Amino acid sequence: MTQPFRLLLRVRYGECDAQQVVFNARYGDYVDVAATEFYRAVFGSYQALLEQGLDSQVVRMVTDWSAPARFDDVLQLEASTLRLGNSSFTLQVDIRRHSDQAAIARSEITYVMVDAQAFTKTPIPEVIRAQLERGAPDVTVNQAG
Template sequence: MSPGRRPLAEMPLRVRYHECDGQGIVFNAHYLAYVDMAAFEVEKALFGSHQAFLATGADMVVAESNLRYRAPCRFDDELVVSVFLSHFGTTSIVYESEIRRDGKLTTEATLRYVFIDPATLRKSPPPPEVREAYAAYLPASATS
């Protein structure tokens, strides 16, 4: 993850007891849930709500996900999930997320989403207003 980028959204959360496994560490699948929850915060920040995003005529589905665990998170930890835009293509977008505890990086996630037409559920380029909403967050090397 590159330093100095501006996040699309940041979401604080506190680890709940039931999210931990027998070793007392957040169960691996919950990290994907955290990142997914933060993706909805992106829609809220850029469009006002998930419904407003859908009203543009676009939707997104996850096509690929990758997690890298740097340090364990435990019950009652206060975390912050930050979402950054790393790529905006013709029909796909890539978010890089960082999960931090007290400023220390615990988890990195990369998710590639594909834009779809909500009516047909087929891959479709996003409308201009969606592309425009992301433009301010787009790294110079992220288009293609």
């Protein structure tokens, strides 16, 4: 059975708040790191996208929380393409505690494909669309140390 793209991250002390859980704004950082690593796995590198004259800009991000993450937890972020539009696409990032697979949060992050020079909206080219549809199954990036 194929697994979605996975990124493993360890929660650092400085990412926690006064309640001793991961501060809510840090989840945006985690999702951004997962999306960047997903890009690397799907396109070869972020630079490879730029070399095609393309870039992407975040236009929406929504996170729903289920449980807290705490200092030293290893988080497993699973990224996959949820939706593909004409010029936009949405990634879904599920965040789980790696040790017991408990659901922590789910984020949806929507990007608009833009011309890398003019920063104007542009349709997603078919080759990029196919890469996003395929995703990066069975790829795990371990940054948990």
